[in-house]
Amino acid sequence: MMSKAHIPTYDICSLSMGVQVTEDLLVARFPDYLEAHQHIHFPHRHSFYHLALFTAGEGTHTIDFETFPVKPGQFYFMVPGQVHSWFFSGKINGYVMNVSAGFFNAFLQDPAYVERFPFFSGVSAEGVVQLPKAAIPVATELLEAMLQEMKHPQGYSQDMLRLLVLELFIQVTRNTGQAPSGQEPPHNYVLLRNFRKLVDQHYMQLRLPKDYAALLYVTPNYLNAFCRHMLGKSAGEIIRDRVLLEAKRLLINADMSIATIAWQLNFADNSYFTKFFKKYAGVTPEEFRKNIS
Structure with a gap:
């Protein structure tokens, strides 16, 4: 744990892993991300939205002093400024996504659109989502599509990535019963x-x-x-x-x-x-x- 130092705050560029289509988005497989950033299991903050999907492995993930057991199919959504740390046992697999708050600004009329998703409330427990078994392949396919788009960019790549990220958010909301039901105005x-x-x-x-x-x-x-x-x-x-x-x-x-x-x-x-x-x-x-x- 940290003692005699401030909690470090990372910007999205400081955690870059090579060639990116945009400086506002990073998508990586978990083993690659951990290998590139071995120091980041200590408590730290991000200046961007930070997402982590676990598909294999165990351990704990602490967000704003609330600790959650890591399980396959768990999706963590963190907003800028939250303090988090993780400790893993065994081989961890899954995906990490870092996306800036301004990534969608040139694409959406409503700059606060992303804040509508319930997992981006900034409350730790509300940002921890357990995907149903059938929804895990849906999420991983979208993340793999992002990786391919970033590896082999074509025309309108940034817009394609924005669409894929938004589809991921919508699919997670729908598949976990978090979408507005119509019962609440x-x-x-x-x-x-x-x-x-x-x-x-x-x-x-x-x-x-x-x-x-x-x-x-x-x-x-x-x-x-x-x-x-x-x-x-x-x-x-x-x-x-x-x-x-x-x-x-x-x-x-x-x-x-x-x-x-x-x-x-x-x-x-x-x-x-x-x-x-x-x-x-x-x-x-x-x-x-x-x-x-």
């Missing part, structure tokens, strides 16, 4: 996405549901009831969880004092931050740091 998904985006942008300054309700033009009571309906949590819990997650991310850096982290997260003082962290994480910041060092 479409505007509910838009409101949820907008609320989560606002929390991610303003959690350091805005801590009360009423602040976000005003930005969303709804009442605080409506926002709380809506969040409980959609996620089983109140709006306040969602805001609190985001603050707690960032605190954990910062605590990995042993060079930052607890007081500095408290100040950066906009807590009134170190004591208040410590009480907050222990109440919701179950341990003090110092104990959490010791456990991950």
